[in-house]
Amino acid sequence: MADYKLYAFGESGNCYKVAMMLALTGTEWERLPVDYFNGETRGEAFRAINEMGEAPVLLHKGKVLSQSGVILDYLAAQTGRFGPENEDERREILRWMLFDNHKFTSYYATLRFLVGLQKSGESPVTEFLRGRAKAAFGIVDKHLAASAFLVGNRLTIADLSLAGYIFFDEETGIDLADYPNILAWRARIAAMPGWKAPYNMVPHAPKARG
Amino acid sequence: MADYKLYAFGESGNCYKVAMMLALTGTEWERLPVDYFNGETRGEAFRAINEMGEAPVLLHKGKVLSQSGVILDYLAAQTGRFGPENEDERREILRWMLFDNHKFTSYYATLRFLVGLQKSGESPVTEFLRGRAKAAFGIVDKHLAASAFLVGNRLTIADLSLAGYIFFDEETGIDLADYPNILAWRARIAAMPGWKAPYNMVPHAPKARG
Structure with missing residues (x-):
């Protein structure tokens, strides 16, 4: 068991x-x-x-x-x-996880719930969520232009937190091809053993x- | 300096x-x-x-x-x-801070930004945010019915995180009187020296x- x-x-x-x-x-x-x-x-x-x-x-x-x-x-x-190897990394991981909860997963997951699962169609709410999600995606994409992973140049739980919803393919009206560094990062995670x-x-x- | x-x-x-x-x-x-x-x-x-x-x-x-x-x-x-006194408390504080970022501060702060600062008036977006904020307020109010503070029955950084926006009085269309335990908790924080x-x-x- x-x-x-x-x-x-x-x-x-x-x-x-x-x-x-x-x-x-x-x-x-x-x-x-x-x-x-x-x-x-x-x-x-x-x-x-x-x-x-x-x-x-x-x-x-x-x-x-x-x-x-x-x-x-x-x-x-x-x-x-x-996990983190030192206190600076622990805080960096926490920083990205808080950003994830506030602005990255939160808006994107809610958008995908409405558009992709509930099939709500477009509304001022989905437009609002998509705008917020795109802003957060832009920040993460820019960060990943300079490093292979979010913290410490190796896979950490910060990556697993932010990447969670990126692996689903239900409709959101956001084209991940607009965020090439996020796509490359997703591929790096998907290539990990297991x-x-x-x-x-x-x-x-x-x-x-x- | x-x-x-x-x-x-x-x-x-x-x-x-x-x-x-x-x-x-x-x-x-x-x-x-x-x-x-x-x-x-x-x-x-x-x-x-x-x-x-x-x-x-x-x-x-x-x-x-x-x-x-x-x-x-x-x-x-x-x-x-x-701060936390042990690992269990550290995780409890983190749990409430993540909830704060995802569902408590996030929806309420954005609602207050639109309604109270931008004076956006009512819209499907403010209605959506208010519904989400009220759900989060209900969870916190219920938790505070049983304990004076969020974690460990004493003031911690979890309280300071969640309470941040509760001290502002710009309009949000949410009446805090509907959440008496949140009001009492706010008063306990305001009574702290300094x-x-x-x-x-x-x-x-x-x-x-x-």
Whole structure:
């Protein structure tokens, strides 16, 4: 029986960030399914596990960890892989993870949820989100023009955090070809031993009923 | 001359988070002004200081630190105040800071920027942001029903991160009276020795010209 259990569903890039880390470190784990599209994360039972009402949640040796950034930090310490080598790097990784949560994953993931999964069509909200996402993409693309990875010129959990949603191909109305350094970085991550595409690691959540 | 220099402007709650930390720890600092409303953070000169194009930025002993969460973490270590006491607390603080960046400050600050500063009026975008902000406020309010502060039952940098924008009174269309535990928590923070209101520490940025 795997020590690590992860509440996860396939459509979630935040779950995929953690699944990538587990795959790239060769860590055995067991998936606990999440019936996201039927409201499981908004229900009382799930909120008793994570008051923030979000997946992923990692269970390990009595610990219950939520927020993908916390889980990545924890797994880096547990496995000794992809973490910081000193305090300056630790702060740089934290800086990119906070930017990811505030401006990179956040706008892009919400845009992709509306346009690519809910098929909302275009609206002032999708236009707003796309504008914000493109600004964040520009900043990351420029940074990656000068270095192969976000921090320390090697793969770290900062890359796994920001790259999570970039591997999905649902429609967003943003053409990644406009960000060649992001595409090259994504290819470098995908070439790492053990890497797998999102839905090859975590199956789709059940569709919404009726 | 103060060791700490902070690029900051009054309207920014992210700058205020750091200014509160400096005030509550009795740390001397010098402000470096930011002409935000005339585009300084979007210009090349500022991007050379912070590629993410954001304030606050802290300068200290040759270090250039951005992202309020990174700066709070750094100041907690430097001053020995309001930081974690063990690894479990460190992860809990990180968890709330990531939630803050993703869902609490992010939506609320953007809503307040549009409605309260730009006077955008109501739109599908402000409605979207307000819905998201209210969901995040509900989660924090519920958490604070059971404990005086977010982590460890004492003031930490997690509180300073999430509370930043709560002290401003520009219009957002959200009535904080709907979140009594957040109001009580805000009052507990305001009662801490050294606390000052936002514009009493950091002056307004110059108005947009033309």
